Structure formats: structure tokens, C-alpha cells
Amino acid sequence: MTLERHNYDVLVIGAGGAGLRAAVEAREAGLRVAIICKSLFGKAHTVMAEGGAAASMGNVNDKDSWMVHFRDTMRGGKFLSHFRMAELHAKEAPDRIWELETWGALFDRTKEGKISQRNFGGHEYPRLAHVGDRTGLELIRTMQQKIVQLQQKDGRESGDMESGIKVFAELTITEILKENGKISGAYGYWRESGEEVLFEAPAVVIATGGVGKTFKITSNSWEGTGDGHALALKAGANLVDMEFLQFHPTGMVWPPSVRGILVTESVRGEGGVLTNNLGERFMFKYIPDVFKDKYADNEAEADRWYEDQDNNRRPPELLPRDEVARAINTEVKAGRGTEHGGVFLDVSKRIPAETIKKRLPSMWHQFYELAGVDITKEPMEVGPTCHYVMGGVEVEPDTAAAVGVPGLFAAGEVAGGMHGSNRLGGNSLTDLLVFGRRAGMGAVAYVKSNGANPVSEGAIAAAAKKIQAPFDREGGENSYSLHAELQEITHNLVGIIRTGSELAEAIEKIAAIRARSANVSVSGGRKFNPGFHLAFDLDNMLLVAESTAKSAIAREESRGGHTRDDFPNMNNKWRQMNLISSFDRTKVNFREQALPVLHKELFDLFDVHELEKYMTPEEIAKGGSN
Amino acid sequence: MARNIKLRIWRGDSTDGGLKDVVVEANEGEVVLDVIHRVQATQMGDLAVRWNCKAGKCGSCSMEINGKPRLACMTQVASFGEEETITVTPLRAFPIIKDLVADVSFNYKKAMEVPAYEHPKELAPGEARMQQIDVERSQEFRKCIECFLCQDVCHVVRDHEENKKSFAGPRFFIRIAELDMHPLDMLKNRKKSAQEEHGLGMCNITKCCTEVCPEHIKITDNAIIPMKERVADIKYDPARWLGSKIRRREGL
Numbered sequence: 001m002t003l004e005r006h007n008y009d010v011l012v013i014g015a016g017g018a019g020l021r022a023a024v025e026a027r028e029a030g031l032r033v034a035i036i037c038k039s040l041f042g043k044a045h046t047v048m049a050e051g052g053a054a055a056s057m058g059n060v061n062d063k064d065s066w067m068v069h070f071r072d073t074m075r076g077g078k079f080l081s082h083f084r085m086a087e088l089h090a091k092e093a094p095d096r097i098w099e100l101e102t103w104g105a106l107f108d109r110t111k112e113g114k115i116s117q118r119n120f121g122g123h124e125y126p127r128l129a130h131v132g133d134r135t136g137l138e139l140i141r142t143m144q145q146k147i148v149q150l151q152q153k154d155g156r157e158s159g160d161m162e163s164g165i166k167v168f169a170e171l172t173i174t175e176i177l178k179e180n181g182k183i184s185g186a187y188g189y190w191r192e193s194g195e196e197v198l199f200e201a202p203a204v205v206i207a208t209g210g211v212g213k214t215f216k217i218t219s220n221s222w223e224g225t226g227d228g229h230a231l232a233l234k235a236g237a238n239l240v241d242m243e244f245l246q247f248h249p250t251g252m253v254w255p256p257s258v259r260g261i262l263v264t265e266s267v268r269g270e271g272g273v274l275t276n277n278l279g280e281r282f283m284f285k286y287i288p289d290v291f292k293d294k295y296a297d298n299e300a301e302a303d304r305w306y307e308d309q310d311n312n313r314r315p316p317e318l319l320p321r322d323e324v325a326r327a328i329n330t331e332v333k334a335g336r337g338t339e340h341g342g343v344f345l346d347v348s349k350r351i352p353a354e355t356i357k358k359r360l361p362s363m364w365h366q367f368y369e370l371a372g373v374d375i376t377k378e379p380m381e382v383g384p385t386c387h388y389v390m391g392g393v394e395v396e397p398d399t400a401a402a403v404g405v406p407g408l409f410a411a412g413e414v415a416g417g418m419h420g421s422n423r424l425g426g427n428s429l430t431d432l433l434v435f436g437r438r439a440g441m442g443a444v445a446y447v448k449s450n451g452a453n454p455v456s457e458g459a460i461a462a463a464a465k466k467i468q469a470p471f472d473r474e475g476g477e478n479s480y481s482l483h484a485e486l487q488e489i490t491h492n493l494v495g496i497i498r499t500g501s502e503l504a505e506a507i508e509k510i511a512a513i514r515a516r517s518a519n520v521s522v523s524g525g526r527k528f529n530p531g532f533h534l535a536f537d538l539d540n541m542l543l544v545a546e547s548t549a550k551s552a553i554a555r556e557e558s559r560g561g562h563t564r565d566d567f568p569n570m571n572n573k574w575r576q577m578n579l580i581s582s583f584d585r586t587k588v589n590f591r592e593q594a595l596p597v598l599h600k601e602l603f604d605l606f607d608v609h610e611l612e613k614y615m616t617p618e619e620i621a622k623g624g625s626n
Numbered sequence: 627m628a629r630n631i632k633l634r635i636w637r638g639d640s641t642d643g644g645l646k647d648v649v650v651e652a653n654e655g656e657v658v659l660d661v662i663h664r665v666q667a668t669q670m671g672d673l674a675v676r677w678n679c680k681a682g683k684c685g686s687c688s689m690e691i692n693g694k695p696r697l698a699c700m701t702q703v704a705s706f707g708e709e710e711t712i713t714v715t716p717l718r719a720f721p722i723i724k725d726l727v728a729d730v731s732f733n734y735k736k737a738m739e740v741p742a743y744e745h746p747k748e749l750a751p752g753e754a755r756m757q758q759i760d761v762e763r764s765q766e767f768r769k770c771i772e773c774f775l776c777q778d779v780c781h782v783v784r785d786h787e788e789n790k791k792s793f794a795g796p797r798f799f800i801r802i803a804e805l806d807m808h809p810l811d812m813l814k815n816r817k818k819s820a821q822e823e824h825g826l827g828m829c830n831i832t833k834c835c836t837e838v839c840p841e842h843i844k845i846t847d848n849a850i851i852p853m854k855e856r857v858a859d860i861k862y863d864p865a866r867w868l869g870s871k872i873r874r875r876e877g878l
Contacts (some may be wrong), residue, residue: 040676041734042772043684057752098751102810104743106761106768137683138768149742161738169734192723221678255655262682288857366681369700371655480667524672527639533673556648605841 003460004197007452008034010443011186011201013173013228017136017432018412018439019207020143021096025152025440026205027165031447034199035147035167036188038223042144045209045221046432049136050264050362051120052128053433054426055093059114060126061309061461066090066267067605068124073427074606075290076122076320077390077420078560079575081612083598084397085418089427089434096130096433103149105142107131116284119269119309122320122424124294126309133264133362139429154626171197173227174536175463176204176235176408183235183407184453191533194526196464202453203443205354206232206393206402206410207436211245213483214541214548215386216491219251219262225537226544228414232393233543233583237402240416240578240593242252242391242544246423247496249324251385253342258370260385263345263363265425267380268317270359271306272347274328275379276336281455282343283316286327290613295319322422322560325384329496332383342383348376384496390423390561391551392416394580399442400435407446407453411439417578470535476521479534486513486538486545494549501567503553510549514542526548546588547581554579554590572616600624628653631703632711633661635673639724652703652765658712659687659698662726674725682840685773689726694742695775711832717778733774736794739824740801744812760809767804767849769841770797776835776845782828793825796835796845803849821857824852 010026012019012529015037026033037044038441070090097115101107107129108116115127145309147165150423155161173188185200208228212220229239249265268274276282284302287295295316296302298601302315317324328343337343347356353376357364360375367373367380393410394403396416402408412432424493470476493506517539522532557571558564603624611620631652634645648669652661659677666673678686680699686697692706692713706712720728776796777783783790794802799820806816820826833846843849857870 039678039684039686040730042687043678045679047684047771048679048681095751101754102745102749102751104745104805104811106756106765106808109756109761111756113757116758131768134769136681137771141768141770145742148738148740152742167734192727221680221684223678256653257656257660258681276736362683369682370657372702478671480671523670525808528674528727530666530674 004195006033006034006197006199007232008199008201009021009447010034010440011199012036012205012207013231014044014187014207014209014412014414015041015167016046016207016209016412017429018436018529019205020140020147021436022142022205022207022409022411022440022443023165024146024150025437026444026590029440029444031444033119033165034201035165036171036173036228037167038172038191038358039170041167041169042140044140045223046140046429047219048219048262049138049139049429050262051131051261051266051269052118052130052135052426053093053097053121053139053429054123054127054424055097055430056090056125056127057094057097057115057117057129060117060449061247064125064127065589069093069127070602071605072123073424074420076424077422078570079420080595081420082397082417082557083602084596085435087602088397088438089431092434096430096437100139100142102432103142103146105138107138115239118266119276119318120424120426121268121324122316123426125278128426130266132226133266133360135429137248138433148275158204163525168197171436172533172536173231174467176231177459177463178235178405179453179459179587180454181382181406182450182453182498183405184399184455184459187460187585189467192528194529194532198455198460200455202450203407203409203447205439205443206408206414207412207413207439211389211541211544212386213537214490215495215544216487217251217260218386219248220386221261226540229392229547230540230543232402232405232408232410233581233588235405235408237405237408237410238394239581240391240394241421241551242389242547242581243555244390244421245386245548246388246390246561247325247384248322248387249321249328249384250345250382251387252371252382253338253383254340255371260578261366261370262385262387263380264360265321265384267345267347267360268361270347271350271392272317272345273350274324275315275344275346276331277338278336280335280336282331283319283324283327286323286330287316287319288323291319291323320422320424325496326563328383328543337383338381338384340381342381344379345382348378353377388423388428389413390416390419390421391548398438399445400439401442401446406448409439409442411435421562422613470520470522470532471526473519475519476519477516479520479531479538480523482513482517483534483538483541486510486541489513490545490548494545494552497563497565498552500553503549507546510542510545514546517542522551534550543583543588547590550588550590551579551581570614572614576619597625629708631661633665634711634713635662635665635725636715637670637673637725638722640722643722644760646831647711656703657699658691658701658703658714660801661703662714664697668743672729674723676727685771685840688717688773688775688778690718690778695778697773697775697840700840717774719778719780730774732752732790733772733777733795733797736798737801739794740798740805740814741819743805743808746810746812749810754810756809763807763848764804766843767800769843770800771841772797773840775838775840779834779838781832781834782825789825789828793828796850798824799826799829799853800843800849803853806853817853820853826853826857
């Protein structure tokens with residue numbers, strides 16, 4: 001049988017927000033673009049984003065500006081974000097939101113008819129553009145429809161709607177190909193038929209999202225298997241700071257079938273409070289020193305804030321996600337949790353039923369239909385769930401180019417650096433837009449100056465052999481069981497609270513599963529065979545888990561989405577270090593790399609007393625770099 | 627409290643297939659998708675099923691459960707009787723790929739046929755001003771998760787393959803209605819094209835689409851009927867007809 005071959009200028013792997021935004025950018029610059037999605041078009045995990053997209057438009061409070069947004073992002077990430085990414089993000093986010101409106105998006109409005117903005121954890125002003133609590137769906141649909149618009153334009157000009165941009169749905173990429181040290185394309189298979197496909201393209205944008213399925217309790221769907229992280233590692237790129245995982249504080253905990261599914265932070269933004277089984281509103285006990293001047297330490301002030309934000313400090317329920325997740329974890333461990341191991345989140349006592357249904361419609365829907373709970377009448381039970389990976393492919397901030405691999409780009413959750421050690425809610429959707437666009441621009445510039453780079457027959461044969469391998473083995477390991485074992489290990493040993501000895505144990509156990517995974521066999525044929533699909537996903541998740549565990553054992557401090565029981569405090573030495581993972585074909589290696597120093601003009605945006613909480617006296621004395 | 631339940635699953639592909647009975651464990655609170663996954667992990671490793679978010683937000687796990695188009699992730703096992711056999715089959719209005727997975731590409735082709743949103747040229751990014759009340763009508767339709775259950779249940783195509791060519795289906799009627807009611811969209815004649823190019827006239831308002839919509843979008847009442855009424859106004863009111871001809875625009 002002849003191999004199905006395609007030739008494009010830019011290949012975008014992943015059809016979530018970042019991938020679609022990159023594709024739009026590359027097509028509008030005149031390049032031919034292929035978009036690969038593992039599931040159907042429009043189902044990407046971006047649809048799950050509920051709260052909104054953070055952009056300092058200043059529609060609700062005109063004191064907001066990119067500088068305030070930048071400061072919030074750096075604080076949220078505990079000063080480990082790549083400052084240039086945080087700066088670009090804060091500066092460009094408003095334009096990206098307004099641009100969506102010109103493509104037909106319909107955000108909720110203020111009384112003046114502008115885009116409405118809501119409060120969210122870690123953001124000083126109301127900043128999240130939103131559509132009820134289905135903002136991610138609005139983003140995906142708007143970009144999906146923008147792509148149709150571009151296709152209709154191509155159709156009018158060439159007679160073929162798919163001549164300039166084509167979506168390949170339900171297709172898995174198993175390998176990114178290189179020739180002469182540069183990107184040449186990618187190889188994969190149709191999930192439906194199992195048949196193999198070659199894409200030749202000089203530029204590849206990875207936009208595959210997250211890694212949640214590496215963990216047992218996660219808000220991620222089956223797609224979040226770290227494919228892009230692993231593909232990039234195997235192609236010679238680096239991953240940065242894979243130890244930082246965000247456990248969203250409020251996942252559903254009951255019933256078991258919905259465990260992990262997200263309860264949006266807007267529930268707290270709209271006035272939801274967290275209580276333990278004693279009825280105590282416990283978050284007041286967990287306000288860290290660095291946040292004491294921003295968060296109310298008593299109930300009266302916290303309640304007043306909803307009405308008057310200028311003269312009151314914020315309720316502690318709106319602390320950054322890592323703080324809230326750790327607090328819930330501590331309450332549950334101390335025996336003050338609910339029967340099912342969570343805590344209570346309640347909106348019913350504070351907000352009228354009709355308002356709840358209007359402001360949080362899909363939450364009401366989700367609890368009522370999935371769990372049989374009416375959130376207008378009773379509290380929800382919630383607990384931490386693995387939600388987002390801050391770590392990811394090391395990129396050049398301005399172009400989203402993967403460091404070390406010419407022609408490779410990465411944007412969105414799969415890219416690292418932007419969020420430091422902890423991401424603020426709402427920053428993900430604008431991250432997708434800002435860096436999706438920049439990855440598209442980067443790919444365009446690269447293709448224009450480099451041109452095609454044909455794939456060799458040898459590379460094709462090697463990629464094809466790997467796909468066939470699990471079918472040729474008989475009586476080997478079952479990928480479902482290995483996946484379940486991996487999830488147990490990560491959950492128990494690399495989870496929300498970590499210690500050195502457990503991480504060492506995890507590294508050994510993950511290596512053992514990886515050895516066994518080389519012997520995975522698959523039953524049934526190639527046609528839409530989930531067991532076969534999982535065999536490849538598993539390989540990716542194992543690399544991700546190894547990278548996370550190894551970075552986690554190296555970072556001897558607690559910061560953001562990385563908490564070490566044996567090193568409970570932040571350490572200023574480690575704030576100046578990124579941990580870089582690379583792959584040598586047998587194992588993941590890691591090394592320390594100095595974090596780029598904050599530029600002087602950005603350094604000067606902060607009160608020096610605030611910086612003293614994070615930086616060494618020497619760093620403060622230097623006052624940033626030029 | 628786990629118990630065993632009886633599940634009957636359609637297995638096969640476009641050439642051949644049939645229902646297979648299995649007994650599988652179900653735990654308290656589980657949905658049909660959970661037990662299908664358990665069958666997959668323990669008894670049928672190659673059982674094909676499409677799913678994604680498992681929270682009723684992405685619209686991937688559409689199938690027919692006891693003959694009714696449903697999302698498997700939103701259908702509680704407990705909603706069936708203890709002794710009842712739960713039968714799961716792929717969407718009937720579309721070609722079968724394998725087991726519970728149907729070929730829904732029809733819908734993506736139809737999506738490409740609906741003319742895109744057209745933004746007013748003079749309105750720069752950030753300048754748009756719209757009132758909440760004016761965006762809400764379109765927002766209702768933008769809640770659509772594209773599960774295509776409405777497309778599956780609609781008898782215009784469910785039992786009449788030949789209608790597919792000229793009929794876009796409920797999902798795309800709400801898309802057209804959404805654009806038609808969009809406060810800023812500049813493209814004219816959307817209602818007329820719904821009637822003349824997308825087969826709105828073939829709908830005879832049985833409301834089956836509205837009944838199966840997991841987002842509870844009032845497809846018939848809020849999108850289809852208003853468009854049909856307006857089309858009727860434009861087509862059969864002689865003064866409007868004349869006006870639209872003379873001034874060369876759709877008389878809205």
C-alpha cells in the first residue's frame with residue numbers, strides 16, 4: 001500500500017486555542033497550513049476553560065494596565081516566570097481579546113456595552129473577559145469559525161476550500177522528523193483506520209496542551225497525555241521546570257465517576273466560600289506573609305470586598321491556586337474534611353438561586369446532572385485535582401521557537417516559562433492567544449527564510465516500524481494496566497506534597513514501568529483501536545512523569561506548584577534557577593540553568609520591599625539588568 | 627456499592643456487526659460512559675468509543691442509549707431499572723466507522739457551507755459596544771457543544787439519506803440564527819439563504835431537536851420558528867417584496 005503523504009509550509013499539532021491561533025496567523029500570512037487534532041475538530045480541552053481570559057482592558061476598573069497585570073503574573077508565579085513572556089502576555093492580551101470580537105465572539109457586556117470583566121484569584125482588578133462560565137468554548141468556536149472563514153475565502157479564490165488550510169481530525173502524531181538537524185515534518189496515523197500518514201513541512205508548531213492523564217485525579221480529558229512534551233524531547237528540544245504542576249484547588253470529589261472534574265474558580269469569584277466539617281471558613285488561617293497586605297484576615301472585610309473593592313482587601317478564597325490547594329489538602333489531612341475527602345464550597349447561602357443560575361450556568365448544570373447536587377440549595381464538595389502543567393518546552397519568548405531545534409515552535413500549555421511556578425486563573429486563555437499568534441508568526445518567518453526540507457526514506461521507515469511494533473508482539477504487557485500503575489505512582493509519590501525519598505522511589509518505579517512498556521502488545525486490528533492508541537500515549541506519559549519526578553527531586557525548595565515536605569520554604573538560590581530536562585534516547589537528564597534576570601524597567605515596576613520577599617540582597621542591589 | 631449490570635453493545639463496522647451482551651460492574655454515581663470504559667479496560671480492549679471531557683462540555687460521546695440520542699457522560703446508570711439491560715448503539719443518522727463511533731463528517735461539511743461572520747469594516751478592534759440583552763439571543767445558540775444529537779434525531783435526515791445534500795440540520799439553523807441575530811454581523815439575507823440554500827423549509831417543527839439538546843437550547847422555538855416566520859413575512863408580504871426589490875436589500 002502506498003503511504004499517504006502531505007506537503008505543507010506549517011504543520012500545527014494540536015487544535016486547541018494555541019494551535020488554532022497559530023494556524024490563523026500562518027494562513028493569513030499566505031502559508032499553507034495543516035492542523036492536526038487527536039479528537040474531532042472543536043473538542044480540544046480549551047472548551048473546558050470556564051472562568052475567562054485575563055486581559056487588562058480596564059473596562060470595569062480603569063486603574064488596570066499591562067503593568068499591573070505583569071506584576072500579578074510575576075507574583076502568582078513566585079518570580080520564576082520568564083519575565084519577557086509575562087511582559088509580552090500582559091501587553092498583548094487586550095488586543096487578542098478585541099481581535100476575537102472582530103471574528104464574531106460575543107463576550108458578556110458591561111452596562112456601557114464594553115466587554116465585561118470579572119474578578120479572579122491573584123488578579124488585582126476585575127480582568128477576565130468571559131461568557132458566563134463557558135469562555136473556553138467561545139474561544140474555540142470563534143477560532144474554529146475563523147478558520148472556516150479563511151477556508152471560504154480560499155474556496156472563492158482557488159475553487160478548493162481546503163487548499164490553504166486543512167484540518168486533519170482524529171489523527172495522532174507519533175514522531176516529529178528532522179533532516180540535517182532541522183525540522184522536516186511529522187509522522188503519524190489516522191485513529192479511525194490506523195493507517196499511516198506522512199506530513200512534510202519545514203516548520204512544526206506544537207500546541208498539544210497538558211499532561212494531566214499522567215495523574216490519577218485530573219481535570220484533563222484523555223487527550224492530556226503530554227504528547228507534545230514528549231515529541232519535543234525526542235526531537236531534541238528541552239523542557240523547562242517540569243516539577244511545577246498546578247493542582248486546581250476545586251475539583252469535584254463526589255461521586256467517584258466525576259472525581260477531578262473542575263469547579264471553576266468563578267464560583268469563589270462570585271462569592272463562594274470554603275468551609276471545613278466544623279463549619280469554619282478556614283482560608284483566613286492560610287494567608288502567607290507575602291500576601292498579607294492584599295487579602296482580608298477577617299470575614300467582615302472579606303464580605304465587604306464584593307461591594308467595595310477599593311477600600312477592602314480581597315477574601316482569602318481568592319488567593320492563588322497553589323495556596324488554596326495546599327490549604328484544602330491540609331484541612332483534609334487534619335481530619336476536618338468532608339466524608340468523601342474534600343471540603344465544602346458554598347454559594348447557596350450568599351447568592352440568590354436565580355443569580356447563581358445566571359452567573360454560573362454550566363456549574364449549576366454540571367452538579368445537577370452529573371452529581372445530583374443543586375448548588376443553589378446545598379454546598380459542593382471539592383478537593384484538589386491535577387489541572388495544568390506550568391513546565392513545558394523551552395522557547396524563545398518573542399518567536400515561540402523551541403530552543404535547540406530549528407523549525408520547531410511551541411505555544412500554549414505545552415510551552416514552559418510563561419507562568420513560572422504557578423499560573424493565575426485566566427492567564428491560560430490569553431497565553432494561548434498571545435503565544436499561539438507569536439508561534440504562527442515565528443513559523444512564517446522561519447519558513448520564508450529556510451524553505452522546504454524533504455524527509456528521507458530512512459526516517460519514514462523507522463517511524464513506520466515503531467507504529468507496527470506493538471502489533472507484532474504477542475502476550476506482552478497491557479497498556480491499560482501500565483497506565484493505571486503509572487497513575488498510582490504519580491498520585492502517591494509525585495503529587496501535591498512531595499519528599500525526596502518518595503521522589504527517588506518514584507523515579508525507580510517509573511523506570512521499571514518504562515522498561516515493561518517496551519513490551520506492550522495490542523489486541524485487535526488497527527481500526528479505531530483504543531488499546532493501540534493508548535500504547536503511544538503511555539510512552540509519552542512515561543517520559544513526562546520521569547521528567548517531572550527528576551526535576552522535583554532536584555528542586556530543594558517549595559514554590560508554587562511544587563511543594564516539598566522536606567524543604568518547606570522558598571529558597572532564593574532556587575528562584576534564580578530553571579531546571580532543564582533533555583532526553584538522550586534512553587533516559588531524561590536534567591541540569592540547572594540560570595533564570596534570565598528581570599530587565600531594569602520591569603524591575604522598577606515593583607515596590608522594592610515586595611521584591612525583598614523573593615530576591616537576595618545582591619539581586620536587589622543590582623536592580624535588574626539592562 | 628458496586629453491582630453488576632447488563633449492557634448490550636453494538637460491535638462491528640460498516641461491513642458487518644451486531645449487538646453483544648456483556649455483564650459489567652457499575653459503582654454508585656456512575657454514568658454509562660464509565661461502564662463502557664470498564665468494558666474496554668477489562669473485556670474488550672479494542673472497543674471503539676469517542677469521548678473527551680466527560681463533563682458534558684465537549685459533545686464527543688454522543689450515541690444512542692436504548693434508542694435515544696444521548697451523551698454517554700451525562701446519562702446516569704441509576705436512571706435505568708436494576709434489571710434493565712442498557713443498549714448502546716452508534717448514532718443512526720451517520721455512517722458507522724466502528725462500534726460506537728460514527729462518521730460525523732457530514733456536520734463539518736455543513737459547517738463550511740454557512741457563510742462566516744462579517745465584521746463592520748469601520749469598527750476597529752475594541753470599539754464595539756453592545757448591550758447584554760442584545761448579545762444574549764445569539765449567546766444562547768453559541769452554547770452549542772456540537773454533539774450533533776439534534777442532527778442525529780432529526781427525521782428529515784435520519785430516515786432520508788437523500789435529504790442530506792440539501793438540508794443543513796438544526797445545528798446549523800441555530801448557527802445561521804446566531805449570526806442573523808448577532809448585533810454586528812454585516813452579511814444580509816441570512817434568513818433567506820437558510821430557506822433557499824440550507825433547507826430550513828424542510829423542517830416541520832416536530833421539536834425533536836430541542837428535546838435531545840443537552841444544553842437545553844430552544845432550537846425550534848428560538849431559532850427555527852422565528853426564522854421561518856421572518857422568511858414568510860419577507861416572501862409573502864407584497865409590499866415588503868416590492869420594497870426589497872426596489873431598494874435592492876432584504877427588507878428587515
